[in-house]
Amino acid sequence: MDSVIERIQKGKFWQFHGGIHPPEQKFLTSTKPIASAQIPPQLIIPIRQHIGQAGDLIVNVGDKVLKGQILSNSDSPMSLPIHAPTSGTITAIKPMAIPHPSGLSETCLILTPDGEDIWQPRDICPDFQLLSKGQILEKIANAGIAGMGGAGFPTQVKVGTLAKIDYLIINAAECEPYITADDLLIQEHSPTVLDGIKILDHLLAPKHILIGIEDNKTKAIATLKKATADISHIEVCVIPTKYPSGGEKQLIKILTGQEVPSGVLPSSLGMVMQNIATCFAIADAVINDTPLIKRVVTVSGQALERPQNVWALIGTPVSYLTAQCGYTNSQDKHLIMGGPMMGFSLANDQIPVIKTTNCILAPSEIEIASPFSSTSSKEVECIRCGQCADVCPAQLLPQELQWSAKAKDQPQLEKLNLFDCIECGACAYVCPSQIPLVHYYRVAKAEIRQQKLLDIKAEKAKVRFEARKKRLEREKIARAEKHKKAAEARKARMNTGTPAAKSEKSAVAAALARVKAKKAQTVTSQSAAESVSTPVEQVEESKSQVANAIARAKAKKLAQNKQAQIAAMDTQQTNESPSTLTPSQAPPVNIDKKAKVAAAVAKAKAKAKAKTALAANASLGSTTKADNSLADTQDNELPEAVLVSEQAPPAQSVSKTDSSKPDRKAKITAAVAKAKAKKLAEKSQQAKKIATNESYSEQDNKPSTGAADKKARVAAAVAKAKAKKLAASANKSQPSE
């Protein structure tokens, strides 16, 4: 460290890479004193004038404010308050164009001054040494001081660092052409500036204080040297003029030989840099309790009659300042905020001066052509001369960056360290193809920043989406668990044996049975077998009944086939000897034969009838009647009735599948009829078991198995019994023949 100081004392400095020597043009304003602040008819005060967040407004439209009164609160270190630059009335709070390259609007306070310029009560502190560091920091924060060199970083954050500081570097280099604001400030207000430096010394306790100043400001250098002569650890470092030596990293390199790595703050290297204007503001704030409400602005350019430095209240419209300096160019207004290298063209002249505004440039058309005029851009293809890389103070590759920026290759831009570009404009200045390189970089930087914001948002959305999916999954499982538990609890309750539980159980069982029955019904009707609608009282039997119905249907088919064969045989026999059937023949055989014939005839008839019934969609009423007649009478139609009653229901079910409500009633009636028929059949079966031995044996010869066989037999028996009855009645009538 001592070697560094030795070198500085010998007047030897390091060099940063690149740099240019543009025409300085400082003579326009450097010899004139700073004009005093005048109060414009209206002040436009943006609520955010620095890097970071805006504070919360604490005044309303119509409020009367005093000079220096706080207008917005700051709650975080990165938000700064704003103050009333003069006394007056808040006449509006609305979005207005702000000093930003975009020309976009942000919330601004409109203050109409009353012209009296009355201060709010101030607490003058002649000796800052009596204040604690915390108190000084608070005063700086409350004064709303942001870095006045151009970046606008909140000062209290920078000077509130806890790192051990070796060098406090005061930046008075002011390397940008035209600008002389700091030069004049030193010349006219060196005691206050020095007070500011002493306050910083008190706060940071650095080992050395280095004031970096370019050798083209002779008067200011003399003033500073005189003022700091009796302070041993302050060195005034007169550095060679070269643009951009006023850049933070560049000045550190020149003075200490150290390079600040990418993405590292100088404070971590034991260095803090403050602009000379910021030092003035700090002194004003701590000693005079004056917030940052005015600053020195260089109003320069050949389009002005009286280019000069002026004290401008924060919020003064640019048009007011240029008018004060004799701006005559009413057409094709071209105004630049900031210097010619790093400034930006203003879209209109109603934009206010803010805390970071150090220069308003009003160049003539020959000096700097307006970017808004159509003839200004003469950009041609890059010829790869490499001059831009030679002058780049950040040692980047501007042409590579340019190509990547044009191709929107963001990963490549980041690989090329685009964000280390300080946008000094040296590359664009030397470019023989007149490529506005910095503009491309600014565009690319904005796009990358935007993309990063989007990426962060996308990541957040992804996390939230995943979280939601997990939550839904969890809830689903929890719901299933709950249902399971509830079911178990119900079961346990039912098994307790209390009457209530029993009734619940039976109700559940009944409900289950109902559901089953319904299912079974649809199955049966689909298979076009006997549609058996189960009465509610017989739910338990429903299943077996369905099975029975299916078996019956099968047996019937079987029986029909058999009987058709038999009938064919019997008709032959009957045709051969109808008259030979005499009582002299063995009665059982005779009866049997007769019965068979009768049965066959009856069956054929029944079949025909059933067919017509099917075709005519035999109504339930007729079927029931048939059943009744079956129960009451024993006439010729009896077997038919039985058969019809057996065959009609399918027809019914076919015809009734589309109308449901009346259908149900009908079904129930049909079921009742069926039940009756069944009972009857069972009875007759028991009665005829003995009488139909032969038919049994006949039937037994036929291959049949299990339940189907039994059913078939039962059905056959029924048919036979009926046939026998018929035969008996025939026998009775025969003798009378």
Add this chain to the structure above:
Amino acid sequence: MTTFMAILVLGGIAALFGALLGFASVRFKVEGDPLAEQLDALLPQTQCGQCGYPGCKPYAEAVANGEAINKCAPGGEDTIKKIADLMGVEVQPLDGNHETDNSPKVAFIIEEDCIGCTKCIQACPVDAIIGTTKQMHTIIADECTGCDLCVAPCPVDCIEMIPVATTTQSWQWDLNSIPVVQID
């Protein structure tokens, strides 16, 4: 003897490398489909379902399995280009079935009209709506992805999509309004 030694040595080496590879395949096993992961990182994560998949990840997985790359409406041309680069396929124009307007939006509930039906809450893929039954709902604007999914379920049509305003924070330089000429 030499032949035998050669076979033995080469066989030994083969066995060694085989074992090494086997070990590596177990030890450094890649979980999941890296391509789907990469694709998922390119998608805008609005979870809007306009692609026909229930979220960005399912679409990423589908693209990895051969689905068309031009179905992400919120991502627009930029996303299609990125996916095409990653997949090594031709850039396709955005699927005609989708809206081409992919400007950022945020949902807004007209609170006096809200009846508190919670339908929008169930529709929101990122849980960006606060509210409960028969209470007024509101959108957490910072979390809203502008996916539009809450608009349709609202029975009283009290949700509207508001374009996100450009501020100096989100402003992008317009090459047409500043003195820059795009030279090809």
